[in-house]
Amino acid sequence: MIIKTEPEFIAPYLRDASNFSGGNAEEVVIPETSDELADFLKNETRPVTVAGAGTGLTASRIPSGGIIVSLERLNIIGKEGEGRVRIGPAVTLNELQGFLVPTGWFYPPNPTETWASLGGNLATNASGSRSYKYGVTRDYVEEVELILVDGRKTLLKRGLKITEPLTFEDGSKIIFPNIAYRSPECKNAAGYFIQPGMDWLDLFIGSDGTLGIFTDIVLRLIPRPDDFVSGILFFKEESSCWELIPKIKSLDGKKIDPCSLEYFDYNALKRLKSKHKNIPNRSKVALFFEQDVLKMKDYDLILENWYEFLSEENIMLDDSWFAQGPKDVQMFHDFRHDVPAIINEENSRAGRVKLGTDMAVPDKYFMSMMQFYRETLKANDLDYVMFGHLGDNHLHINLLPEESERDMAQKVYDQMVDQILEWGGTVSAEHGIGKLKKKYFAKMVGSSGLKDLNKIKYCLDPENRLGAGNML
Structure with missing residues (x-):
């Protein structure tokens, strides 16, 4: 085991993509094996x-004291039978795909940050542009080796329900508490996942580093598609794009069956022109679509179906x-991923801090959500960019205020939170809560919900030592 105590060696672990400052720790512990970590804990x-x-956006990995456990040495990767892969938590998405x-x-989940660790992906239940069809990280986790903060270890497999005790190697057991809280019925990465009859595994995935430590992971894979049919569609009017989404969903995978439906508003397209100069000048918004083609013999038929549908x-x-x-397929993915990169570069040059939303709503509120966003943003003279996962009713609105506009931007953000929650939505559909969105999460789940979630936390970490300051 490696232990780092010098401030200059600890400093890199006190940063992540959230730019949250003020973290501190006594030391960094780097175990070579899971047994070594368990014995230490x-x-x-x-x-x-x-x-x-360190790619997270909510400061989950930045401590306010105590010690940091870095899993960077747990980076094995190997085949685990047919359609399975075994990985250490430090393996990155790029390494897995390679x-x-x-x-x-x-492996279908494709978060924007490809250098994120898979352990981090599990901690936040990461998703990405293909979640519309393929789902999220949780849908592909078959098994984990898990260690509690007190050093107890268990092998947790798909199929062990919360109606059964969670048993550890030392013979101790934990019973899932009797609670009323349920997770929202939409894409969601806020708080612990709670549904009746779920697997124990589902609780730990998306728990933001507060319930257990993943030291070994088995993922389910699917056959690799031979190709993808993809395109970027341009529209003269916003509403024409919005109205297309319910029509696609109503087909229920018949005729056309996209895995990605990604939105770009006018302000996003304006910025993208610096890298993609052939964006049509008349376009107000754009939609990136992608459909997997399992067998190449079906490519022309799928493309023809899209042309036929879109021509109307x-x-x-x-x-x-x-x-x-x-x-072209790669260029279209770059088009999507260029948006946040351009915004971050722009903010860095201007010394500006963005306020970014990560909210989603159930399907029935999709059009209301889009109209609400348009009216709210037009009513306030703020610069902003809107893009993201239209198929999941999940958009990222980056508010880009000048220093004098910070209070106004915060009021707009709060107004959006209130409306999304009124519709039964979530304050975080993919980034998690961490330390930065706790206020909104508390509003989302209410006092009774917080009490229920704290009961779960107490069962697994009664002294509140793991991921202290995150989520709750």
Whole structure:
């Protein structure tokens, strides 16, 4: 085990992509094996914060004291039978996808930050642009080795329900508490996942580093598609794009069956023109779509189905882009990922701090959500960019206030939170709560919900030592 105590060696672990400052820790502990970590924790009494790759946006990995456990040495990767892969929590999404290229297998979740660790992906239940069809990280986790903050270890497999005790290697058991709280019925990464009859595994995935430490992970894979049909559609009017989404959903996977439906508003397109100069000048918004093609023999039929469907809609079809090969497919993904990169660069140059939303609502409120966003943003003279996962009713609105506009931007953000929660939505659909969104999470779940979630926390970490300051 490596232990770092010098401030200059601790400093890199006190940062992440949230730019949250003020973290501190006594030391960084880097175990070589899970047994080494378990033995260490059995004799430890200080608060413990788990450090992933530092790509998180909610400051979950930044401690306010105690010690940091970095899992960077737990980075094995290997095949685990047919359609399975075994990985250490430090393996990155890029490394996993590279490992899978020659195997014929495919791991669908594709968060924007490809250098994120898979352990971090589990901690936040990460998703990405393909979640509309493929779902989220939780849907692909089959098994984990898990260690509690007191050093107790268990092998947790898919199928063990919360109606049964959770048993550890030392023979001790934990019973799931009797609570009333339920998670929202939409894409959600806020708080502990709670549904009747769920697996224990589902509780720990998305728990923001507060319930247990993943030291070994088995993921389910699917056969790799031969190709993808993809395109970027441009629209003269916002409403034409919005109205397309319920029509696509009403087909229920028949005729066309996209895995990605990604939105770009006018302000996003304006910024993207610096890298993609052939964006049509008349376009107000754009929609990136992608559909997997399992067998190449079906490619032309799927493309034809898309053309047929789109020809009946109010789209600038002649100006829209359709992939002609792998380079175009990659370019379209770059188009999507360029938006947050451009915004971050712009903010850095201007010395500006953004306020970014990560909210989602159930399907029935989709059009109301879009109209509400348009009216709210037009009523306030703030710069902003809106983009994200239209198919999941989950958009990222980046408010970009000048220093004098910070209070106004915060009021707009709060107004959005209130309305989304009124519709039964979530304050975080993919980034998690961490230390930065606790106020909104408390409003989302209410006092009774917080009491229920604290009962779960107490069962697994009665001294509140793991991930202290995150979520609750």
